[in-house]
Amino acid sequence: MSYNRDIRIYPGRDERAAGNGFTCAELMFVLTDEQQPGAATFAIRTNWLPHSMERGAIRPSATLRPMDLIYHFAVPTMTVVQDKRDICPYLNGPCHSITDRKAMPLLLALLQTDGSEAVWPTLQKLFEIEARIQRPRIRGGT
Numbered sequence: 001m002s003y004n005r006d007i008r009i010y011p012g013r014d015e016r017a018a019g020n021g022f023t024c025a026e027l028m029f030v031l032t033d034e035q036q037p038g039a040a041t042f043a044i045r046t047n048w049l050p051h052s053m054e055r056g057a058i059r060p061s062a063t064l065r066p067m068d069l070i071y072h073f074a075v076p077t078m079t080v081v082q083d084k085r086d087i088c089p090y091l092n093g094p095c096h097s098i099t100d101r102k103a104m105p106l107l108l109a110l111l112q113t114d115g116s117e118a119v120w121p122t123l124q125k126l127f128e129i130e131a132r133i134q135r136p137r138i139r140g141g142t
Helices: 050-055 104-114 116-138
Strands: 003-010 026-033 038-045 065-073 083-088 093-099
Touching: 003 116, 026 116, 038 104, 038 116, 065 104, 065 116, 104 116
Parallel strands: none
Antiparallel strands: 003 026, 026 038, 038 065, 065 093, 083 093
């Protein structure tokens, strides 16, 4: 299988003027499979805030927290609990997504000990396992 890999960084924002407080910066690993089609996203929340960046008070190793690990599929899955999106930014169309909270600490540990390149093989394997579980429905079976 051929996968596309992308790391996205969404900046922290000061939204106090709108009554929302601060939004921390997020790191997002995006793995997409154009053959299936499907995707896996692993999001990490930081405590990197606009005002702390100005003061130089960032301590990345102490502030990373896994936020979401989500598998995205273009067709309904076998899993009962899923989130349906009309427009999925990773599949460029509708998707059915499944959240996996159990593997998030493993991915974060790999990132912190071995760097971003260590995350990809595990994220790919997790996605392939989930796709195999969901395969009867994805491939049009019952």
